[in-house]
Amino acid sequence: MSTALHRSQTAAAPTRRAAVEAIIARIDLEHEPPAGGLPNEDLARAAMLRDPARRERFLAGRRLLRAALATRHGLGAAAAPIRTGPTGKPFLPDGLPSISLAHSGRWCALALSEDCEVGVDIEQIVERPGLDALAAVFMPAPARDQIAAAQAEHRSEVVLHWWVRLEAAAKACGAPLDHAAALFDAVQFADLQAAGFVAAVAGCGPRPLRVTWIELGR
Secondary structure, eight states: OHHHHHHHHHHHOOOOOEEEEEEEEEOOTTSOOOSTTSOHHHHHHHHTOOSHHHHHHHHHHHHHHHHHHHHHHOOOTTTOOOEEOTTSOEEOTTOOSEEEEEEETTEEEEEEESSSEEEEEEEEOOOOTTHHHHHHHHSOHHHHHHHHHSOGGGHHHHHHHHHHHHHHHHHHHTOOGGGGGGGGGGEEEEEEEETTEEEEEEEESSSOEEEEEEEEOO
8 A cells, every 4th residue: 555655656746847047138249349358269260250240149159158157157257168069059078057059130049957958049030031941841740730820920930939949959959950850759848939039948858948038138
């Protein structure tokens, strides 16, 4: 009798959620601070980007990441080594916290977690006529069905909603984008939509997410 009760209690125990911190920051490309204070590895990577806007977004993302590592994880902002994986995802040599960065237009998103491999994506809400064609190629069937059923005036937002999930899933699991649709059943999601952007966080694994969203520079 006591054994059955013990088993029942064990089976009913809730799964501990994976904690994720997601920071959304607005980038002012005309008034971004100088690159001073960033380590040479960041400056060297930025110098490889020929487009000035992409370069400033990259530097803004690194400033955001290094500030978060310093204030939340006690890592020296300029000293923390940041490596880049084969799919372009940044990581720390010891693996914790898992980190992910994304940029779109005037927005930058950062996700950090010590509980799961994490991915983040953000997209500025603008008309993107070519995105429907990409969605038809990369999206899982439920996404394609929902996009097809959406009213014309809302279709772009529905596409972006699924697109950020797709990108976040690929980043969380370290997979190329064309494999991301197959990962949807193995990834947990959290979404945020606000004036001007839509964002998603993905955690690779079965644990549901507990996401703390922080918006900077509104």
